[in-house]
Amino acid sequence: MATIADKRLTDIWGESSSLWRTLATVDHKTIGVRYMVTAFLFFIVGGIEALLLRIQLGSAESTFLSPDVYNQLFTMHGTTMIFFFATPMLFGFGNFLVPLMLGSRDMAFPRLNAFGYWVFLFSGLFMYSSFLIGAAPNGGWFAYVPLTSLQYSPGPNLDFWGLGLIFLSIASIGGAANFIVSILKMRAPGMSINRMPLFIWALLVTAFAVIFAIPPLTVANIFLVLERGFGFRFFESQYGGNPLLWQHLFWIFGHPDVYIIFLPAVGIVSEVVQVFSRRVVVGYTLLATAVVVTVIIAFGVWVHHMFAVGISPMASDLFSLASVVIGIPAGVQIFAWLATILTGKPRFQLPLMWVAGFIFVFVIGGLSGVMFPAASFDQQVTDSYFVVAHFHYVLFGGAVFPIFAGFYYWFPKIVGRMLNKRIGWWNFWLTFIGFNLTFFPMHIVGLLGMPRRVYTYQGGLGWDTINLISTIGSFVLAVGILLFIVNLIYSLNKGEKAGDNPWDAATLEWATTSPPEPYNFKTIPTIYSRVPLWDQKSHPNDESSNPDPTDPYQRETLVTSLLDAQPESRLIMPEASIIPLVLALVLVLVFAGLLIHVLWMTGIGVAVSLIVVGWWLWPTRQEAEAAAS
Amino acid sequence: MLNPQSPTADRVAQLSWVLFAIAAIVFVIVIALLILGIVRARRIEPHAGELVTRTDDRRVISIVLLAGAVAPAVILFGVMTWSITITNAAAARDTPLVIEVTGHQWWWQINYPHENFVTANEIHIPVGQPVTLKLMSADVNHSFWVPELSPKLDLIPGQTNTLNLEADQAGTYRGQCAEYCGIQHAHMAFLVVADAPDTYARWVTQEQQPATTPSSDAVREGEQTFIQSACVYCHTVRGTSAAGTLGPDLTHLASRQMIGAGVLANTPGNLAGWIVNSQAIKPGNLMPAMELDPKQLQAILAYLQSLE
Numbered sequence: 001m002a003t004i005a006d007k008r009l010t011d012i013w014g015e016s017s018s019l020w021r022t023l024a025t026v027d028h029k030t031i032g033v034r035y036m037v038t039a040f041l042f043f044i045v046g047g048i049e050a051l052l053l054r055i056q057l058g059s060a061e062s063t064f065l066s067p068d069v070y071n072q073l074f075t076m077h078g079t080t081m082i083f084f085f086a087t088p089m090l091f092g093f094g095n096f097l098v099p100l101m102l103g104s105r106d107m108a109f110p111r112l113n114a115f116g117y118w119v120f121l122f123s124g125l126f127m128y129s130s131f132l133i134g135a136a137p138n139g140g141w142f143a144y145v146p147l148t149s150l151q152y153s154p155g156p157n158l159d160f161w162g163l164g165l166i167f168l169s170i171a172s173i174g175g176a177a178n179f180i181v182s183i184l185k186m187r188a189p190g191m192s193i194n195r196m197p198l199f200i201w202a203l204l205v206t207a208f209a210v211i212f213a214i215p216p217l218t219v220a221n222i223f224l225v226l227e228r229g230f231g232f233r234f235f236e237s238q239y240g241g242n243p244l245l246w247q248h249l250f251w252i253f254g255h256p257d258v259y260i261i262f263l264p265a266v267g268i269v270s271e272v273v274q275v276f277s278r279r280v281v282v283g284y285t286l287l288a289t290a291v292v293v294t295v296i297i298a299f300g301v302w303v304h305h306m307f308a309v310g311i312s313p314m315a316s317d318l319f320s321l322a323s324v325v326i327g328i329p330a331g332v333q334i335f336a337w338l339a340t341i342l343t344g345k346p347r348f349q350l351p352l353m354w355v356a357g358f359i360f361v362f363v364i365g366g367l368s369g370v371m372f373p374a375a376s377f378d379q380q381v382t383d384s385y386f387v388v389a390h391f392h393y394v395l396f397g398g399a400v401f402p403i404f405a406g407f408y409y410w411f412p413k414i415v416g417r418m419l420n421k422r423i424g425w426w427n428f429w430l431t432f433i434g435f436n437l438t439f440f441p442m443h444i445v446g447l448l449g450m451p452r453r454v455y456t457y458q459g460g461l462g463w464d465t466i467n468l469i470s471t472i473g474s475f476v477l478a479v480g481i482l483l484f485i486v487n488l489i490y491s492l493n494k495g496e497k498a499g500d501n502p503w504d505a506a507t508l509e510w511a512t513t514s515p516p517e518p519y520n521f522k523t524i525p526t527i528y529s530r531v532p533l534w535d536q537k538s539h540p541n542d543e544s545s546n547p548d549p550t551d552p553y554q555r556e557t558l559v560t561s562l563l564d565a566q567p568e569s570r571l572i573m574p575e576a577s578i579i580p581l582v583l584a585l586v587l588v589l590v591f592a593g594l595l596i597h598v599l600w601m602t603g604i605g606v607a608v609s610l611i612v613v614g615w616w617l618w619p620t621r622q623e624a625e626a627a628a629s
Numbered sequence: 630m631l632n633p634q635s636p637t638a639d640r641v642a643q644l645s646w647v648l649f650a651i652a653a654i655v656f657v658i659v660i661a662l663l664i665l666g667i668v669r670a671r672r673i674e675p676h677a678g679e680l681v682t683r684t685d686d687r688r689v690i691s692i693v694l695l696a697g698a699v700a701p702a703v704i705l706f707g708v709m710t711w712s713i714t715i716t717n718a719a720a721a722r723d724t725p726l727v728i729e730v731t732g733h734q735w736w737w738q739i740n741y742p743h744e745n746f747v748t749a750n751e752i753h754i755p756v757g758q759p760v761t762l763k764l765m766s767a768d769v770n771h772s773f774w775v776p777e778l779s780p781k782l783d784l785i786p787g788q789t790n791t792l793n794l795e796a797d798q799a800g801t802y803r804g805q806c807a808e809y810c811g812i813q814h815a816h817m818a819f820l821v822v823a824d825a826p827d828t829y830a831r832w833v834t835q836e837q838q839p840a841t842t843p844s845s846d847a848v849r850e851g852e853q854t855f856i857q858s859a860c861v862y863c864h865t866v867r868g869t870s871a872a873g874t875l876g877p878d879l880t881h882l883a884s885r886q887m888i889g890a891g892v893l894a895n896t897p898g899n900l901a902g903w904i905v906n907s908q909a910i911k912p913g914n915l916m917p918a919m920e921l922d923p924k925q926l927q928a929i930l931a932y933l934q935s936l937e
Contacts, residue, residue, distance in 0.1 A: 067812045067913055140809050146786055147769040147811055152734075237787025243770065244785065279681035283690050308772060308807075309783045310764075310790035313720050317713050324705040332697035334659065339689045341666040344681050348670050356663055363659050367652035370705055374712035376641050376719065377648065379780030380630040383772060383807040447631055447645075449776040451807040454815035458891075461803075504678065534680060 003500055003513045006522050009552055013105075013518035015576045024576040026110035027518055028095050031117050033414060035092030038121055039085050045128075046080035047481060049073045051474055054438070058471035060459035070455035071138040072131075072157070078141030079161065082257070083168060084124045086399050090264035091116075091175055093406055094203045096414060098179065100509035101197050103188025103527065105520045105550075105557035106573050108181040111580050111616065112174050118584030119171035126591060127164035130157060137161035140453055142254065143224070145235040145246045150228040156595065159228060162221040163591045169218045170587070176210035179203050186557065187565040188508065190527035194288075197507045197530070198274075198281065201288045202267025209256045209263075209295045217253035220246055229597065244309060251302035259298045261395065263291050265402035266333060269355050272405050273337045275505040276352035277344025280531055283336040290329035290336075297326040307378045316375040323373035330366055334359065350424045351503075354405035357432045361397025365390055368443065383453075386446025392439045404431070404484070412502050416514045417495030423487040430480030437473025441466045506531035524548040524558050527565070572622055583612045630776040634802065635795045637719045638778055644712060651704060719780070721791040726760040728752060732771030732784035732806070735813040735914055736877050736890040746836045747865070749877030751885045753822045755829040759795040769811060775804035775821050783808055796823035801886065812913035818891025832884075839868025840880050840936055851932025854925050863916070866936065876916060883936045889914075901930055 015021035025031065052073055056065040065073070095113065099106050107113050130136045135157045139148040148158045183204045187196065196204075224246070226232040233239035235246050274281040281287065303311065303319040337359070346352060368390040372378045381387055404427075411419045445466040450457060457463050501510040510533055512520055525548075529535040549567055550556040556570045586608045593601030619627065631646075633639040729740040730752070739748045754760045764773055766784040773792065774781035782792045796802065806817035824832060843849040855861070856870055863876035871879075882888075885895055889911055893899040903910060905926060906918040921929065 067815065071812060144770055144809070147809070152769050152811060243787060277681075278679065279683060282686050283693055286690065286693065308781050309785060310788065313716055316716055320709050320712065321706075324702075324709050327705065328698050328702055331701045332693060335693040335697035336690075338659070338662045338666065339686075339693050342662065342669070343683065343686075343689060345673050345679060346666055346670040347678070348667060356667065359663055360660065363656060367655060370701075371645075371648045371652070373705075373709060374644060374648065374715075376637075376712050376715040376780055377644055379782070380638075380641055380645070380776060383774075383781065449630065449774075449803070449805065451774065451805050451814075453809040456815050458818075 003511065005513055005517050006519075009519045009522060010517050012553060012555060020576060023581055024114075024578045026106070026114045026574055026576055026580070028099050028107045028110065028113055029414075029516060029518075031113050032092050032094070032096030034117050035088050035095055035120065038117075038124070039089035039092055042080050042084040042124060043089070044481075044485075046077050046085055047478065049077040049080065051478055053077065054471040054474040056455065057457070057467050059468065060464050061456050065455065067455040068138070071140075071453075072136035074453060074455075075137045075140050075143075075161075076128075076131075079127070079137060081395075082141060082261070083165065084120075084127075086261045086395070087172070087257075088120050089403055090206075090261065090399070091179075093268065093403075093410070094179060094264060095175075097410070097509055098182055098200065098203060099186070100413075100512060100516060100520055101200055101507050102183065102186055103191065103508045103521060103525050104182070104186040105524075105552065107178050108186055108571075109174075109178045111574055111577055112178050114577075115580035115584055116171040116175040116178070118581050119174075119587065120168060122584055122588050123164050123167035123171065123591075126167060126588065126595075127160050130160035135160070142250055143246075144250075145224070145227075145243050148224065148228075149235060153228075159225065159595050162224045162228070163595055166218055166221045166225070167587065167591045169214050169221075172210055172214050176207035176214075179207035180211070183207075184562050185559050185568075186571075187560055188524050188527050189558070189560055189565055189567050191560075191565045193563050193565075194285070195527060195530045197267075198270035198284065198287055198291075199264070199267035199507075202263045202270070202291050205291045205295045206260050206263045209260050209298065212299065213253045213256035213260065216249045217257075220249035220253070223249075225594065229594070244306075247306055247309065248302070251305045252299070254305065255302040256295070256298040258391075258395070259294055262398045263294065265358075265399040266291065268402040268406040268409075269337060269358060271505075271507065272351045272355050272402075272409050273340050274531075275409075275503050276349060276355075277340045277346045279340065279344040280506075280534075281336070282339040282343065283332075284530060286332055287336055290333050294326060294329045297322065297329075301326055304373060304375075304378065305382075307375045308382050320373045320375050324370065327366065327370040327373075334363060334366075349408075349503075350419070350421060350428065351405045351409040353425075353428050354401050354408060357428065358397055358401035358405065361393055361401060361432075361435065363397075364440075365393025365395075365397050369394060381446055383451055384446035385442040385450045385452055388452050389439050389442035389446060392435075392442070396435055396439070404428070407484070409503065410509075411491070411495075412498030413509055413512075413514050413516070415492060415495070416498055417491055418498050418502060419491045419495060420487050423483055423490060427480055427483040427487055430476055430483060432480075434473050434475070434477030434480050438470045438477055439473070441469050441473075445470075501533065506534040508532055519552050522552060524550060572626070574620070577616075579612060579616045583609060583616065586612055632777055634777040634797050634800070635779060636797070637715070637780065637793075637795070638776070639797075640715045640718065641780060644708075644715060647711075648708065651708070719793065721761065721793050722759070724759050724761045724793065726754070726758065727763060728754075728760055729763045729765065730773060730784070732764070732766040732768070732773075732810070734768050734811050735806070735817040735911070737817070737819045738767070738877070741833070741836070744833050744837060746833075746867075746880075747878045748836060748881060748885075750818075750887065750890050751820045751822060753824055753829060753832050754794060754796060755826050756796055756799050756823045758826075759793045762792045762794050764790040764792060770808045771806045771810050771817070772808035773804065774807040775802050777802050778804075778821060781807050794821070796821070799823050799825055799828075803891070805891070813911050816890060816892045816911045816914070818887075820886055820891065822886075835884065835937070836881055840866045842868075843932070843935060847928070847931045848935045851928040851930070851935070854928040855932050858921070858925070858929065859919065860929070879933065879936060881936055883934050897930055897934060900933060901926060904929065 135155050137157045223234040234241045235243050301323045304323045445463050450463050498514045550558045550570050555573045559569045590602050590605035633642040731738040737750050764784045766786040771784040772781050802821045804819045861871035863873040865878045867880045888895045907916045
């Protein structure tokens with residue numbers, strides 16, 4: 001059943017020109033796609049950095065890269081993948097899908113959404129501009145002090161890093177707040193909290209994690225910037241500070257961060273498994289509980305990244321036990337998905353193939369992962385290539401494979417065409433084989449004693465051939481990823497046209513056109529189940545029985561109650577606005593001033609930001625009239 | 630680390646093999662289930678597309694909980710308990726022999742406080758006897774890792790970490806810094822040499838002596854050249870006026886197996902190359918290229934090679 005577009009509504013909710021759209025859109029779908037495209041570009045850049053690293057490591061004592069360049073590349077590879085690819089990509093999916101899955105017309109704060117994208121883009125460019133002066137961050141993605149203090153890193157490299165991440169954190173926190181409010185208050189009537197799609201659960205929980213995890217990182221970075229630029233002494237023991245303070249702050253952020261990356265991906269997996277197994281997912285309550293429990297425990301295990309720094313046996317024992325507990329929800333999820341596949345009628349089309357790849361790769365990563373809580377084992381393998389293997393298995397397996405599953409699943413909805421199956425098949429297999437060829441051998445070379453973050457290694461230690469295999473694998477992987485780009489370009493133009501719901505899926509985003517109209521839903525539906533589109537026969541959505549109180553012609557959407565999604569009020573959505581872009585640009589000035597130590601620039605930037613925020617919050621004529629009445 | 634040569638390393642290796650075995654079994658089970666799903670999919674292809682309407686998943690959910698929560702919990706807590714006993718057994722205890730290891734960018738200063746001598750990049754210990762290492766740092770974080778002998782422990786400026794070390798058999802064991810410490814982190818290796826008790830005693834006695842007095846004219850000339858060169862700003866040779874502390878102690882350089890912190894074998898050719906331009910071998914390290922004419926270089930080499 002195809003949805004019919006309403007031209008008048010399209011005009012009211014869309015933008016007047018493409019330039020205005022580019023600069024001022026607040027449409028969550030456009031912003032979501034921007035996040036995904038930009039994050040994908042960072043993925044490619046991070047991937048090229050990785051290929052350069054692998055060329056250098058392909059042979060012992062190679063001189064392909066100087067140690068200084070290598071150290072910048074490995075730092076930026078990690079920083080890019082974690083901060084500028086993984087989370088923004090998943091937030092991009094979230095941005096596009098959340099209002100659609102909830103049956104809403106946009107996120108709760110559309111301008112904040114637009115602002116978040118610009119900040120993400122500008123903070124990424126800010127950090128990458130360091131390459132232009134040959135001073136890219138080189139302290140590793142976790143930037144331990146004292147190495148990253150001014151004394152041992154005298155150049156601007158780590159200032160780009162610390163300031164860039166503080167800048168980015170503004171987008172992260174704003175985005176998280178937007179997700180939380182949207183998910184809790186803008187669900188379609190009847191979509192009680194236990195009827196939300198599992199992808200929504202994952203994003204909700206992730207957004208809470210961001211709110212609690214990012215501030216410790218921002219604080220750590222502020223301390224670092226103050227120490228490097230303004231003579232503070234947080235991390236120096238002779239002044240009463242402690243280098244381990246950095247590690248604690250960083251990992252209090254860092255461990256939850258891996259779940260911030262993993263959980264939205266897990267949400268994608270639940271959606272894909274459900275649709276392609278042709279049945280409601282097994283254990284909805286278990287899966288929702290699993291993500292909640294995971295995030296809570298995630299904040300209690302950070303010291304397992306520090307087992308080798310010299311902590312007491314008591315601390316080590318406690319964090320060992322806590323770290324074991326966090327593996328349990330993941331186990332439940334894996335078996336719930338397998339049970340869904342085994343009790344369903346699965347169709348292994350590309351989205352489910354990527355999920356199968358995810359299960360294979362992530363389970364290996366998870367199995368090495370549950371070894372690390374054994375502190376004595378950890379103290380042998382931490383900081384070696386064994387842990388490099390582990391985290392690539394859980395991050396690539398646990399996030400990248402689901403992201404590709406999400407691409408193949410939702411591309412038709414976003415673009416209106418299917419991705420090509422033949423190219424897709426090669427894309428999947430070369431990525432899968434290339435990935436395993438690259439990273440499995442790293443377990444072995446780590447056990448043979450190869451430390452991580454080394455720009456080269458001595459010959460004759462038994463590490464040479466294994467490293468060469470990894471290098472070859474990385475190029476196979478690169479071809480696999482390249483094929484996705486090929487598929488993208490091909491399918492954007494020549495892909496088979498897709499209707500509203502080409503996969504016969506169950507959730508609300510599939511009840512719109514492909515791509516959706518700017519207003520998403522002409523009538524906000526009422527929901528009676530977790531799989532509304534599969535239950536349509538029993539609850540046909542006709543307007544007469546479930547009146548939608550909002551007037552889309554007035555750019556309204558619906559606010560509902562937190563647990564049961566009973567209609568509460570109507571919200572007027574803002575029109576396109578240039579303010580988010582202006583504010584983001586002014587913030588660049590603030591951070592640039594701190595970077596080059598021109599503090600009046602920062603001062604002016606802060607003052608102007610406050611004025612722009614005032615402009616942002618100034619009520620529109622509509623709002624003023626509504627308040628007066 | 631799977632070739633353990635000490636009691637602790639051995640215990641960790643045993644734990645590791647059990648962990649790998651459990652992981653392999655779980656992996657096989659999970660993949661078998663996945664493959665089963667794929668195979669079944671092929672067989673039901675004609676009916677694909679239809680929705681499955683199940684109302685009662687209670688039995689399946691019990692299996693999911695059993696396999697995904699209960700079984701892993703039992704296995705993992707068992708394994709963790711074992712690991713905790715290893716950690717407790719390896720907790721540092723006092724021993725008569727104490728060795729202080731101070732990490733520098735990018736070399737290891739080794740001090741035997743009770744025996745009263747300092748060396749660099751090569752530690753000797755008596756076979757079968759646990760020793761206590763006191764780990765400190767002069768600059769940034771480093772990590773002491775000899776996989777065959779021990780789990781690693783970091784060197785953090787401002788604190789002293791204590792590690793017991795022991796070797797079952799005589800031999801030379803390679804270690805490498807395992808905490809990213811800057812541009813030459815990759816070239817910060819060291820050796821632990823486990824000696825039979827009498828060999829160890831002889832080594833200690835030798836190390837305690839000041840530098841060998843030159844026995845030939847060539848070596849005497851070398852000593853002169855060395856003392857007048859810039860080398861003495863960074864290096865110590867006990868018994869001479871060379872008392873620099875920025876670089877490794879060279880008093881018994883000739884008795885060491887490697888130079889440059891495990892970078893090159895200690896041969897005359899390598900030593901010459903290192904002295905003249907260590908930047909070409911270990912770029913960014915804190916020893917500048919030394920401007921010496923061939924005669925000076927030969928003289929210094931002769932001297933350094935005499936420092937047994």
